[in-house]
Amino acid sequence: MIAANLPILQVIAPLLSAPLCVLLRRPGAAWAFALAVTWASFAIALTLLSQVLESGPISYEIGGWAAPFGIEYRVDMISAFVLVIVSAIGSAIMLFARHSVASEIRRERIYLFYAMYLLCLSGLLGIAITGDTFNLFVFLEISSLSSYVLISLGQDKRALTAAFRYLVMGAIGATFYIIGVGLMYMMTGTLNIADLAVRLPAVASTTTILAALAFLTVGISLKLALFPLHAWLPGAYAYAPSMVTAFMAATATKVAVYILIRILFTIFGGVDVMAGMHVGVILTGLAVIAMFAASTTAIFQPNLKRMLAYSSVAQIGYIILGISFASETGLAGGIIHLFNHAVTKSALFMVMGCVVLRVGSVNIRAFDGLGARMPLTMAAFVIAGLSLIGIPLTVGFISKWYLILAALEKGWWPIAVVVVLSSLLAVIYVWRVVEAAYFRPAAADAPEISEAPASMLIALWLMTGASVYFGVDATRTLDVALGAAKLLLVDRI
């Protein structure tokens, strides 16, 4: 009974827990409850992934209405993989959240904060699991609206304007998406993703469908902060509460990338969009600019959360680069980088959260001598930083290896060189922090500080450990990523 209904439980559990969280009111109780819910949804996601690996895609009809008329939830290899990424990060961050949130959010608002967090989580999980384009829009807005609230709760007053800017950009992006869905519905009369994939090739050459493709791609590119539509991201990440930044950086943009993959390779799977309509070339170009421009901007940021945010824009460039190759190796590289960047970047933003808690600032000057004063936290930064650069034995290396392989496969060796060169820019901005933390003495009037609390360190080292473990033994993640790429490009189901 429960096993058959896992797909709906994946979304409903956090969705219904959000109002329950409001009823609890006490911060500790709300936290414990949200922690239990996130770990339960992580368990569900893992079960779904193992079911999919064993017996192929799962289709779940909501209310017993058969697709394409009813709403279908569809779990295949890639959506199960995204579900695992989102719920894994979501549950690890809850461990981290307790002390971080207690110090950054006003006490009487904490239970509301966790309710919003659960809503955001259920929206993101819903996007990954649904097989219906309009249902996807609803989940997109659930996750977006709650993330605007979460960002605006940052301590700095600039969090408010950052949230406002994100709201305007996000609303435009979502509206573009809904225009695209409407145009597709006009031509095909269906909203079901699998059904659209069947019906679209027949009408693909019409202007209506071309306009739909343009609206969908631009709308989702706004959501995933593809250069040059990334303007909302640095401010939002820099001023949001630490826990929110770590969560959003690891999940929100990744889920938007998942939507883009679904649009380009499933809905438009039977149409030659990447080469025939030149979407591939455009994405490659923008990805390369993102890798360079954002990494270079990151080097000059005194605010390290903002620096990591620009680095996120660059890393999204790598993911989009992999997708734009439209080859099995390239797509697998992009998909595996979804996971690899999620664990790496959440670890780095958790370091920022620990430093905010103890030092109270993420300015580069606050990091002077921190290597000796917060050894465990800064060691995690070094390891996750190496992964961001792409040093062998970390996850970052696996993704970049596949991206370079894919570029060489196509004979685009300049792109391979570009991937390596832009990684060198990451060396510079990671080194700035390492230099400050380990080679500069602490200011003479620096207050005495202790290491971050154990629960935060556990979450931080879980993510840091994952970014090394899956870098040494990448077989499991690679199997899923390669399987998902094959499913999207070759089997087309």
Place this chain on the structure above:
Amino acid sequence: MEFPGLFNYWIVIVLMMTGFYIVMAHGNLIKKIVGLNVFQVSVFVFYISMSKVKGGTAPILRPGLDEGVEVYANPLPHVLILTAIVVAVATTALALSLIVRIREEYGSIEEDEIIAQENNQEEDQ
């Protein structure tokens, strides 16, 4: 092309571009949100227009009354757009409450004044 043929869609485009322009060009945050609303409303009109079938009636079976009716309008886009309206209302409410908070903190809802304050703050750091 007969006159009313694509009239609705022209209106959709005009509304959409007007709203989009207001969002981008106006510095006043309230005006930005109004522009965003106009932009979203154009999409509602678009969905409602596309479900209209010429000569079609509401798809309700009425014994004795629906004889001879062969064409029905599509009710689904109307339902979809009800959802989208709810989302737009929620977005507007959230945006307005953010503007209230921004005014409390900055004492202004003009974007250039807010940016000037933010730049000053960055230099102070």
